[in-house]
Amino acid sequence: MGIFERDTNIYADRDALREDYQPQELVGRTEELNTYQASLQPVINGEQPDNIFLYGKTGVGKTAATRFLLDHLSEDAQQYEDLDLSVVMLNCDGLTSSYQVATRLVNEFRDETNQISTTGYPRATVYEMLWTELEETGGTVIIVLDEVDHLKDDSILYQLPRARANGNLEDTKTGIIGISNDFSFREELSPKVRSSLCEQEIHFPAYDANDLRDILGQRASVAFQEDVLEDDVIPLCAAYGAKDAGDARQSLDLLMSAGDIARKRESTIITTEHVEAGRNELERGRIQEGISGLTEHGHLVLYAILTLDLEGETPVRSRDVRPRYTRFSELANRDPLVPRRMRDHLSELAMLGIISVTERNEGRRGGTYREYGLDLSPELVLSALDETVELVGIHDSIMDRVDVDEGQPIRSTLDDY
CATH class of the missing domain: 3.40.50.300 (P-loop containing nucleotide triphosphate hydrolases)
Known part of the structure; x- marks a missing residue:
């Protein structure tokens, strides 16, 4: 008996959920x-x-x-x-x-x-x-x-x-x-x-939740075996897709991820729990891909925001991010960027959806400024910053969230940052 055997408990034709699948009829358009x-x-x-x-x-x-x-x-x-x-x-x-x-x-x-x-x-x-x-x-x-x-x-x-x-x-x-x-x-x-x-x-406007339900229903009827989907699975995938800019591709990826997780867990049905697990998995992959594409200084700026967030200091202005970022750059033996270039990295992180940005207007006296905060779970961000943490050292705010290797530097908040 070989190691691999065909498994048809969940899927009838998994490829029907892929982007290049051409259905007999297009729905929602x-x-x-x-x-x-x-x-x-x-x-x-x-x-x-x-x-x-x-x-x-x-x-x-x-x-x-x-x-x-x-x-x-x-x-x-x-x-x-x-x-x-x-x-x-x-x-x-x-x-x-x-x-x-x-x-x-x-x-x-x-x-x-x-x-x-x-x-x-x-x-x-x-x-x-x-x-x-x-x-x-x-x-x-x-x-x-x-x-x-x-x-x-x-x-x-x-x-x-x-x-x-x-x-x-x-x-x-x-x-x-x-x-x-x-x-x-x-x-x-x-x-x-x-x-x-x-x-x-x-x-072509964004799909709404009803359009996405129709699209997912059409694909699911080909992709899955009968009676393996809980009633709420397709509406939940459609709702997330509508929230994520009405992207049918993301909704289909989410439905496939839920199916894969159900198959991996040897479940006979796909539940909303599998959808939530699939969403977390896809989000983790998206974040890691986005963070991996940043420059080294982008990673240092993000590490500064992460630690400030864990200390309850966010939302925070760029001028208050700068001392932490500057110190991290020094610990990594890198020359800090000028403030304007550091702000460019903050804007890039906001564009990627990794951090949030809020415009503040204090009138004539305070002027207009921006405040930044972490827009994702610290655990997801931290999982993509391994190399940066190793380069800079473990900040006190993440001590209980990482495994400390022997000899790895620890940077306490009692230092001058």
């Missing part, structure tokens, strides 16, 4: 799908495609809706002999320039033996290669640029929509679909690009 479908209608009519710009926060269904409709569009296009449709989807995460996008598109149209390098060519040469590949492909080509807000320049967003008008393409009809998590990106585009790229705009 009827209005947006109708608008999107109408915007794609010129394609099926054999006309020049409209350029479409989608925007909305992460996890609100932009990419899922795009894949869903383009799959149907490609399938339906096959019934028309005079319609030759090609679809290329490119995620711009990790790409920062139009040059990189253009080289990636060229390689999308070429086979593996004829790929070009992503560096070393003049940009005009790469564009010429792209026009050649598009003309050889022929018919109608839809190019989807997902997470297009990663681009630092908008040259490709001008060149592609205007390729026929500028004489770069003669027979091939191209349509661009830009997908952005950041609406401000659209506002930063040059007017000429905005008028070309954003012919049709579709806004």
Whole structure:
């Protein structure tokens, strides 16, 4: 008998909870799908495609809706002999320039033996290669640029929509679909690009709890065995998802985490207790990922906030964080940053949701200032600061929360910080 055996007590198809799963029907987006479908209608009519710009926060269904409709569009296009449709989807995460996008598109149209390098060519040469590949492909080509807000320049967003008008393409009809998590990106585009790229705009608002319940219910019916979910599990996952910016991806991750914990504990049903345990596990991972991405001085600022919080000194002004931070920097043999740079780290921690920030206004006499406090459980933050604690030493405020190794320095609050 082997070590591993298939376990089907909880899951029927766990992959149905993953981001890349394509359901037979999209729920919670009827209005947006109708608008999107109408915007794609010129394609099926054999006309020049409209350029479409989608925007909305992460996890609100932009990419899922795009894949869903383009799959149907490609399938339906096959019934028309005079319609030759090609679809290329490119995620711009990790790409920062139009040059990189253009080289990636060229390689999308070429086979593996004829790929070009992503560096070393003049940009005009790469564009010429792209026009050649598009003309050889022929018919109608839809190019989807997902997470297009990663681009630092908008040259490709001008060149592609205007390729026929500028004489770069003669027979091939191209349509661009830009997908952005950041609406401000659209506002930063040059007017000429905005008028070309954003012919049709579709806004995807955050899902509410009812939408998320429908989405989770649809996926759960495929993912889980019958009668393994307690009645309150999906409403609770949906409520947390609605609270977390209406992100369907987070809700699905939470439901999967609850299922995994139930399976690990060899439970026959998934309960709200598993949901809470899953939420804590995901939160811990998110925090550790966020903290691990900070600089060394970011860790020192956070350690200062953590210890002040445990002493009951928060919310606290940046000027009162500075002595603790400065002392920690000295103990770590690092030169403290100037106050302005230290405040930048406080702002970054607040942006990540690790600390809270409150604006105070004391009128003419006191002026306006900010106060900071820890926005997460000290245990979660401390678990991600192991290296910093080892570098600085164990502050008196965390003595009962850490295991002290022999020879590890202990920094008492009786010191001068």
